Amino acid sequence: MSVGELIKYLDGWAPPGAAWEKDNVGLQTGSRGLKVKNIMLCLELDEEVLKESIRKNCNFIFTHHPLIFNPIKKLDTDKDSKAKLIAQAIKNNITVYSAHTNLDFAKDGVSFELAKVLKLKNIRFLEQQESNQFKVVVFIPKKSLDKVAEAVFSAGGGIIGEYENCSFRLEGVGTFKGSEKSNPVIGKRERLETVDEIRFEFIIDEWKLNDALTSLRNAHPYEEPAYDVYPLKNKNVNYGYGTIGELENPMSKNNFLTHVAKTTKAANLKYCAGKRKPIKKVAVCGGAGSDLINAAIANKADAFVTADVKYHPFQDAAGKILLIDAGHYETEIHSLNAVQKKLKTFLSNDKKIKVLKYSGSTNPVKFYKQ
Numbered sequence: 001m002s003v004g005e006l007i008k009y010l011d012g013w014a015p016p017g018a019a020w021e022k023d024n025v026g027l028q029t030g031s032r033g034l035k036v037k038n039i040m041l042c043l044e045l046d047e048e049v050l051k052e053s054i055r056k057n058c059n060f061i062f063t064h065h066p067l068i069f070n071p072i073k074k075l076d077t078d079k080d081s082k083a084k085l086i087a088q089a090i091k092n093n094i095t096v097y098s099a100h101t102n103l104d105f106a107k108d109g110v111s112f113e114l115a116k117v118l119k120l121k122n123i124r125f126l127e128q129q130e131s132n133q134f135k136v137v138v139f140i141p142k143k144s145l146d147k148v149a150e151a152v153f154s155a156g157g158g159i160i161g162e163y164e165n166c167s168f169r170l171e172g173v174g175t176f177k178g179s180e181k182s183n184p185v186i187g188k189r190e191r192l193e194t195v196d197e198i199r200f201e202f203i204i205d206e207w208k209l210n211d212a213l214t215s216l217r218n219a220h221p222y223e224e225p226a227y228d229v230y231p232l233k234n235k236n237v238n239y240g241y242g243t244i245g246e247l248e249n250p251m252s253k254n255n256f257l258t259h260v261a262k263t264t265k266a267a268n269l270k271y272c273a274g275k276r277k278p279i280k281k282v283a284v285c286g287g288a289g290s291d292l293i294n295a296a297i298a299n300k301a302d303a304f305v306t307a308d309v310k311y312h313p314f315q316d317a318a319g320k321i322l323l324i325d326a327g328h329y330e331t332e333i334h335s336l337n338a339v340q341k342k343l344k345t346f347l348s349n350d351k352k353i354k355v356l357k358y359s360g361s362t363n364p365v366k367f368y369k370q
Contacts, residue, residue: 004032017207019102030095110286120245138227151219156208242285250278274322329363
């Protein structure tokens with residue numbers, strides 16, 4: 001298994017194109033051509049993670065928080081701890097890969113895993129991404145339909161939720177007249193031709209569009225295929241923000257707070273009281289999710305579990321929803337369970353590669369107890 005093949009699989013689950021536009025996801029340092037030995041998973045890379053990776057013969061490190069976020073102007077390994085990490089990773093032929101907001105926004109990603117940890121049922125996105133899909137319409141002679149369809153489906157076209165190879169097909173008649181410089185596959189140049197064609201339509205995510213159009217043109221028999229690309233306002237059912245679900249049995253406020261603390265292993269919770277009723281419907285967002293408080297309220301959630309909540313959002317939510325700040329690390333670390341599970345399934349035919357989680361904690365936040 002090469003690093004490149006592994007990255008291709010991870011990008012298929014959490015596409016870099018789905019990430020926040022200012023994020024820096026994907027390959028941080030290393031080579032796609034190397035063979036994968038073992039894999040280390042961590043929330044962020046520090047010196048102790050790197051030492052354990054070297055000790056356990058891991059030459060691929062998966063991090064949630066990017067190792068490189070802001071542009072690097074110089075690598076001073078004497079004064080800059082990040083520069084030292086990068087140099088040590090390169091020296092030991094270790095590839096570092098990060099899936100950050102793209103993993104936050106992916107199905108079965110950070111917030112889905114947090115919802116599972118809280119034992120929610122019927123989990124779905126709290127808000128879906130929108131305006132990041134296109135509809136492509138192309139006109140194909142009947143005999144070439146299957147070839148073109150297979151090409152665009154292989155490039156990621158036609159995926160809607162849990163369904164693949166989704167398309168619409170309509171028979172019609174196409175006309176064209178090539179110039180003296182043309183080289184038509186059907187008919188002759190400078191003569192009006194009519195051909196039985198199929199109008200073939202499919203949906204494609206924005207980040208897959210160029211590859212799909214390249215595959216379409218390569219598979220299409222015509223010298224100049226006719227196709228249209230339409231931007232869509234649709235909500236994308238495959239990518240979104242936060243999740244929402246239901247507890248199997250309603251809980252009181254105090255019991256739910258205890259439940260959150262135990263399941264997330266949070267040493268400290270901050271919260272504001274919501275409406276006085278049992279907690280049944282719960283919204284969550286791993287990491288900083290204050291922007292989704294109103295969405296949680298609009299979706300009639302009884303509680304919202306997230307992190308990095310400032311004073312005024314607590315003030316605004318009081319009396320409306322049980323808002324809980326369980327900690328950034330505590331709400332995101334569980335996502336590594338999902339990554340480990342997916343990678344073990346992907347690597348099921350290659351038992352030699354181990355998928356390990358860092359045995360320590362990279363959480364910089366400590367709590368003082370008297």
